[in-house]
Amino acid sequence: MSKTVGLALLGAGTVGGGVLTLLQENADLLYAQTGKRFVVRHVVVRDLSKPRTIPIPPRVLTTDAQRAFADPKVSVVLELMGGLEPARSYIREALQRGKHVITANKLVMAVAGEELIRLAQQQRVRLLYEASVAGSLPILTALQGALAGNRITRVVGIVNSTTNFILREMERAVEANEPAETAYANALRKAQELGYAEADPTSDVEGYDAQYKTAILARLAFLQYVPVESVYREGITHLSGRDLLWAARLQMGLKLLSITERLPDGRLCARVHPTLIPREHPLYAVRGAFSGVWLQGNGFQEMFFHGFGAGARATASAVIGDLIEIARHPRPLKLEDPSLRAGETAPIDVLTMRYYLRFRAPDEASAQPLRNTLTSLGAKLYPPEVLPDGIEQVALTPPLLESDLQRQLAEWRRHTALTVQCIRLLE
Ligand SMILES: NC(=O)c1ccc[n+]([C@@H]2O[C@H](COP(=O)([O-])OP(=O)(O)OC[C@H]3O[C@@H](n4cnc5c(N)ncnc54)[C@H](OP(=O)(O)O)[C@@H]3O)[C@@H](O)[C@H]2O)c1
Incomplete structure (x- = not known):
């Protein structure tokens, strides 16, 4: 690599803008760290007339990605567009032309990572994607570097900061005695107003974003290819302010967790779902738009990463780390x-x-059979609360097999008079 490194950015939105800003602000630092000067030769966007957060010279700004790929002076392509296509094809093309690629795109790396990693290897170029999981946290680099000599046994993370913000906002609302029933809708609206959630929040609130990130994180932590479909996914849309209220009463926090562990039979189990955690757990302190990853390994024992999981500068920090x-x-x-x-x-x-089970019944008589089953399972029942539309009660079960619990839940839910909420506990 020569003293000057030519760059092509695909995308100049939130992350692309952050990368351009840091490249400019920290140019001397990057030179000191690498002995090289980074020169942005192309910035590929969709709309040339859009106002940009950082001035981009017109000769650099283009809608023509092929111009960037064909430029022999470009040695690194930074894919910061998002979405599956054309991002995947662009990454493939850049690698085929012998360019190194950096991407922040969890969707591409979760769905097409295997093919692209093999292609980079064949072409003898680098493909790095630290920013694709947990924004600024250097978790993927740590797993492949300083922590690589450990056998990882468990990874638990808050990898989607939008849902973390929403759950924290619901918690705040119930603490302030605001109506629990509307807490989710209000929190989502606030997240959208502040730019933390998209107009269509499906990918975040239904857990898809965390599922993609989990597939990547699990692969690098456990050195095993993890197909996205094998990661269990459950979002936060079914949660109510009542669950946050009960979580507080139980001295717990409610988080959308990404959990991967190696089972005693050698299989890998990866999942994303709302989880109740003790307030003493380091992940409870991960608030608002932050992310956190807590992991266990047979050497370092346990470790906790905490920092901004999104945002222009924070994500750019991870991209620039890959560039260095x-x-x-x-x-x-x-x-x-x-x-x-x-x-x-x-x-x-x-x-x-x-499991935490919160059930509502119109009267005592309809609640009793469920209580009887829970007692026979050894669950701890908390005193019922009388609400305008019936009785609400919460139980914490002893350890149960998930498939048994799901069968039982389906049976309870067949009784139309009952509503049963179920949330897993972190062991
Ligand atoms: N935002 C975050 O905090 C964050 C954190 C971690 C990872 N990421 C990941 O980083 C990537 C970028 O996210 P972002 O938030 O920066 O997105 P964004 O603000 O929507 O910016 C996307 C950029 O890509 C350009 N673009 C999109 N489709 C294009 C196409 N077909 N051809 C040419 N240019 C195209 C857009 O051009 P125009 O400007 O002309 O529309 C825009 O400049 C995504 O993979 C995202 O998951 C984001």
């Missing part, structure tokens, strides 16, 4: 990427966990 890595080590190791090794995954059904 490429400038220092432009050739990949002559090794097959160990994270692509095949292995078995297990469905959530085989896990044994404790």
Whole structure:
């Protein structure tokens, strides 16, 4: 690599704007760290007339991605557009032309990571994607570097800051005695007003974003290829302010967690779902638009990463870290990427966990059979609360097999008079 590194940015939105800002602000620092000057030669966007947060010279701004790929002076392509296509094809094309690629795109890396990683290896170029999981947190780099000599046993993370903001906002609302029933809708609206949630929030609130990130994180932590479909996914749309109220009463926090663990039979189980955690757990302190990843390994024992999970500068920090890595080590190791090794995954059904169950019944008589079953299962029942439309009660179960619990839930839910909410506990 010469003293000057030519860059092509695909995208100049939130992350692209942050990258351009840091490249400019920290140019001397980057030179000191790498001995190289980074020159932005192309910035590819959709709309040339859109106002930009940072001035981009007109000769650099283009809608023509091919111009960037064909430029022999470009050695690194930064894909900061998002979405599956054309991002995936652009990354493929850049790699085929012998360019290094940095991407912040979890969707592409979760769905097409295997093919692209192999292509980069064949082409003897680097493909780095630190910003695709948990924004500024250097978790992927740590797993492949300083922590690589550990056998990882468990990874638990808050990897979607939009849902973390919404759940915190619901918690705040119930603490302030605002109506619990409308807490979710109000929190989502606030997240949208503040720009934390998109107009269509499906990917965040239904857990897809966290599912993609979990597939990537699990692959690198456990050195096993993890198909996205094998990651169990449940979002936060069914949660009510009542659950946050009960969580507070139980001295717990409610978070959308990404959890991956190696089971005693060797299979890998990865899942995303709302989870009640003790308030003493480090992840409870992860508030608002922050992310956190807590992990266990057989050497370091346990470790906790905490920081901004999104935003222009925070995400750009991870992208620039990848750029420095490429400038220092432009050739990949002559090794097959160990994270692509095949292995078995297990469905959530085989896990044994404790559960929080919150049920509502119109009267005592309809609540009693459910209470009887819960008592026979050894659950701890909390005193019922009389509400205008019936009785509400919460129980915490002892460890139960997920498949048994789901069968039981389906049976309870057949009784139309009952509503039963179920949330897993972190063991
Ligand atoms: N935002 C965050 O905090 C964050 C955090 C971590 C990771 N990420 C990831 O970073 C990536 C970018 O996110 P973002 O928030 O920066 O998105 P964004 O603000 O919507 O910006 C996307 C940029 O890509 C350009 N673009 C989109 N489709 C294009 C196409 N077909 N051809 C050419 N240019 C195209 C857009 O051009 P115009 O400007 O002309 O519309 C825009 O400049 C995504 O993969 C996202 O998941 C984002």
